[in-house]
Amino acid sequence: MSENVEGNIQEFSYKAEMKQLLNLIVHSLYTHPEVFLRELISNSSDALNKVRFRKVTDSNILEPEAELRIKIEIDSEKQTFSIEDSGVGMTQEELVGNIGTVAKSGTLEFFKTIQQNKQTLDGNLIGQFGVGFYSVFMVTDEVTIETRHADADSNGYRWKSKGESSYTIEEIEKPTRGTKISFTLKDDAKEFAEEYKVKSIIQKYSNFVDFPIYLGKEQVNSVTALWQKSKEKTTEEELNEFYKFVANDYQEPLAHLQLSLEGRVSFKSLLFLPKSAPMGLLHLKDEKSLQLYVNKVLIQDDCKDLLPEYLHFIKGVVDTEDLPLNVSREVAQSSPVMAKINQVLTGKVLGWLEELSKNEKTKYEQFYKEFGPLFKQGVNMDYTNRDKIIDLLRFETSKTAKGEMISLKEYIERMKDDQKEIYYLTGEDRSQIERNPNLEYFKKNAIEVLLLTEPVDVFIVPTLFEYDKKELKAIDKADLDLKQDDDKADAEKLSENLAKPLIAVFKEVLGDKVEDVIESKRLVDSPATLVAGKGAMDKQMERMMQMMNKDHIASKKILEVNMSHPLIKNLAKINMANQHDMTLRNCVMQLFEGALLLDGSLESPTEFVSRMTNLMQEATKG
Numbered sequence: 109m110s111e112n113v114e115g116n117i118q119e120f121s122y123k124a125e126m127k128q129l130l131n132l133i134v135h136s137l138y139t140h141p142e143v144f145l146r147e148l149i150s151n152s153s154d155a156l157n158k159v160r161f162r163k164v165t166d167s168n169i170l171e172p173e174a175e176l177r178i179k180i181e182i183d184s185e186k187q188t189f190s191i192e193d194s195g196v197g198m199t200q201e202e203l204v205g206n207i208g209t210v211a212k213s214g215t216l217e218f219f220k221t222i223q224q225n226k227q228t229l230d231g232n233l234i235g236q237f238g239v240g241f242y243s244v245f246m247v248t249d250e251v252t253i254e255t256r257h258a259d260a261d262s263n264g265y266r267w268k269s270k271g272e273s274s275y276t277i278e279e280i281e282k283p284t285r286g287t288k289i290s291f292t293l294k295d296d297a298k299e300f301a302e303e304y305k306v307k308s309i310i311q312k313y314s315n316f317v318d319f320p321i322y323l324g325k326e327q328v329n330s331v332t333a334l335w336q337k338s339k340e341k342t343t344e345e346e347l348n349e350f351y352k353f354v355a356n357d358y359q360e361p362l363a364h365l366q367l368s369l370e371g372r373v374s375f376k377s378l379l380f381l382p383k384s385a386p387m388g389l390l391h392l393k394d395e396k397s398l399q400l401y402v403n404k405v406l407i408q409d410d411c412k413d414l415l416p417e418y419l420h421f422i423k424g425v426v427d428t429e430d431l432p433l434n435v436s437r438e439v440a441q442s443s444p445v446m447a448k449i450n451q452v453l454t455g456k457v458l459g460w461l462e463e464l465s466k467n468e469k470t471k472y473e474q475f476y477k478e479f480g481p482l483f484k485q486g487v488n489m490d491y492t493n494r495d496k497i498i499d500l501l502r503f504e505t506s507k508t509a510k511g512e513m514i515s516l517k518e519y520i521e522r523m524k525d526d527q528k529e530i531y532y533l534t535g536e537d538r539s540q541i542e543r544n545p546n547l548e549y550f551k552k553n554a555i556e557v558l559l560l561t562e563p564v565d566v567f568i569v570p571t572l573f574e575y576d577k578k579e580l581k582a583i584d585k586a587d588l589d590l591k592q593d594d595d596k597a598d599a600e601k602l603s604e605n606l607a608k609p610l611i612a613v614f615k616e617v618l619g620d621k622v623e624d625v626i627e628s629k630r631l632v633d634s635p636a637t638l639v640a641g642k643g644a645m646d647k648q649m650e651r652m653m654q655m656m657n658k659d660h661i662a663s664k665k666i667l668e669v670n671m672s673h674p675l676i677k678n679l680a681k682i683n684m685a686n687q688h689d690m691t692l693r694n695c696v697m698q699l700f701e702g703a704l705l706l707d708g709s710l711e712s713p714t715e716f717v718s719r720m721t722n723l724m725q726e727a728t729k730g
C-alpha cells in the first residue's frame with residue numbers, strides 16, 4: 109500500500125491481489141446485480157449489531173440514544189443511491205484494513221477460474237468471497253463512504269474509490285455515528301433508484317433484518333427475529349432468505365431445523381444444512397458456523413463452541429437467555445451453559461440427521477456426499493455419540509450402483525448367514541478398486557465389500573474395529589478367514605509337490621522385495637496379487653505417509669499366487685524341467701510387477717515394459 113498526501117486527502121493504492129480482484133469484479137457481467145443491496149444491508153446490520161452489543165458494555169459511546177436503523181435514499185432522476193446506518197462505523201485503520209484487503213486466501217484464484225469458464229457471473233459470488241462490499245461495483249463506477257466510529261472521541265472520514273487501483277481517505281466533519289455509502293448508478297443499473305424495485309429487493313432479501321430499514325420515510329421491513337417466531341408462522345421463503353443471509357450462501361439450504369427448548373438449558377435455534385460444502389471442507393476455520401445471540405442481541409457471529417468441530421458445517425442461529433448479555437468470548441467459551449447447549453444441540457443435530465436418513469434419503473445422501481469427509485471424523489472425536497455417528501455412516505459397496513450408499517446396519521442385514529466379518533477395500537476411486545484382484549473371491553462368492561474411496565476413510569473405518577459384533581476387515585490383508593474353494597476348484601489346483609517348489613522359486617527370484625509368497629485363497633481369474641501383512645498399515649494410509657514424508661519406507665507386501673491359474677500351472681511345469689529357466693524367472697518378476705501396477709505402486713514402468721517385450725518376442729518366435 110503506498111500513500112500519497114494531497115492537502116487533507118491521502119491516496120492509497122490497493123495491494124496487487126486486491127487490484128486484480130477489483131479489475132475482475134468491475135469488468136465482469138452479472139446476473140443478480142441486485143444482491144449488492146443485500147450485501148450493503150448485511151454490512152449495516154453487522155455494524156448495528158456491534159453497536160447494540162457495545163451499548164450493553166460501554167456507556168461512553170457516541171450518540172448512545174440514536175435509533176438503530178438503516179436509511180436508504182434514492183433519486184430516480186439523478187440515478188443516485190445512498191444507504192446510511194447508525195452502526196459502529198469505522199476508524200481510519202479499519203477503513204484501510206477492512207475495506208481495502210481480500211479477507212480469504214485463494215479468493216483471487218477461485219474468482220479467476222470461475223470467470224474463465226463463464227461469460228456472466230452470479231452476483232451472489234462476490235459476497236461469498238468475503239468482499240461483499242465490492243459488489244457495489246456491479247452497479248456503479250465510483251463509491252463514497254462516509255463513516256465515524258462509535259467511540260466518543262473518534263473522527264469522521266470520507267473514503268472514495270473508482271474501484272480500479274486506488275482509493276482516497278480524508279478527514280471530515282461528521283457529527284453522527286455510523287456509515288453512509290453513496291454512489292451514482294450506472295445507466296444499466298438505474299432501476300435500483302426506483303422505489304418499487306428497491307422495496308421489492310429489501311422485502312425479498314432482507315425482510316428479517318433485525319433493525320428497521322427506511323426507504324425515504326417509510327419503513328419497508330417487518331422487524332422480527334425469525335427464530336423467535338413459532339414454527340407454524342415461519343414460511344419456507346422466509347427461511348430460505350434468512351439462511352442465505354446468515355450463511356452468505358446463494359443457494360437455498362438443503363434442510364432446516366427449528367428448535368425451542370426449555371429445561372436444563374433454554375434456547376431457541378434455527379439451524380440449516382447447506383446444499384454444498386465450501387472449498388477446503390476439512391479446514392473450516394475460516395468458515396462461519398453458528399451465530400450466538402443472547403436475548404436477541406448478537407454476541408458472536410461465528411461461535412465455534414456451540415457445536416463440536418465435526419458439525420461445524422451447520423449454519424444458523426442460537427439465541428439463549430441463560431448467558432449474561434455482556435459475556436465475553438472467553439467467558440462464554442468456558443461457561444457451563446455453553447457446554448450444556450453444545451451437548452443438547454449435538455444430540456438434536458444427530459437426531460435430525462437420523463430423521464433425514466430415514467425419511468428423506470436423497471437429501472441425506474446429498475448431505476453425506478458433501479459433508480461426509482468432515483462428519484465422519486466425529487467417530488473419533490465424539491465418544492459420547494460415537495454409536496449414533498457410526499449408524500449414520502454410509503458406504504458404496506461392491507453390490508451397490510455407483511453413487512448409491514448403504515449403512516452398516518443394511519450391510520449386516522444383507523450378509524449371508526455364514527459370513528462372519530464385514531469386508532472393505534480402499535482405493536483412489538471406484539473403478540480402481542473394482543479392478544483389484546483381491547475382490548475376485550468376494551465377487552465370485554457374492555460377498556458384499558465396502559468400497560472406500562475417500563482419503564479420510566483410512567483414518568475412520570479401521571478404527572471402528574467391529575459393528576454389531578462383526579469385525580471389520582480389509583480384504584487386501586493377509587489374515588482373512590476365507591472358506592476354501594469347493595472340491596471342483598480343488599481338483600483343478602496344482603498339487604502340493606508342484607506348488608511348493610514353484611513358491612520356492614518365487615521367493616528366490618523376488619528376494620527381499622516381498623515379505624512372503626503364499627498360495628492364495630482369494631484369487632479366481634488373476635494369477636497373483638499383493639496383500640498387506642497381518643499387522644501392516646492400510647495401503648491408502650501408507651500412500652499418505654509417503655506423501656507426507658518422502659523418506660517413509662513402504663512396508664513389504666505378501667505376494668499371493670493362484671494355484672489354479674493356467675499360467676501358474678505352466679510355470680510349475682517349466683520349473684519341474686529346469687528351475688533356472690529364464691522365461692520362468694522373467695514371468696515371476698513380471699507377475700510381481702504387474703501386481704504392483706494394479707496396486708498403484710509400481711514406481712518405474714521401464715523394466716516392466718522391456719521385460720514384457722522380451723517375453724512376447726520369445727512367445728512369437730514360432
Ligand SMILES: Nc1ncnc2c1ncn2[C@@H]1O[C@H](COP(=O)(O)OP(=O)(O)OP(=O)(O)O)[C@@H](O)[C@H]1O
Pocket residue numbers: 147150151152155193195196197198206207211234235236237238239240241242287356
Ligand atoms: N456499514 C458498515 N459499517 C461498519 N463497517 C463496515 C460497513 N461495511 C463494511 N464494513 C467493514 O468492512 C469489512 C468488509 O466488508 P465486506 O462486505 O467487503 O466483507 P465482509 O462483510 O467482511 O464479508 P462478507 O461480505 O462475506 O460478509 C466488514 O467486515 C466491516 O468490518
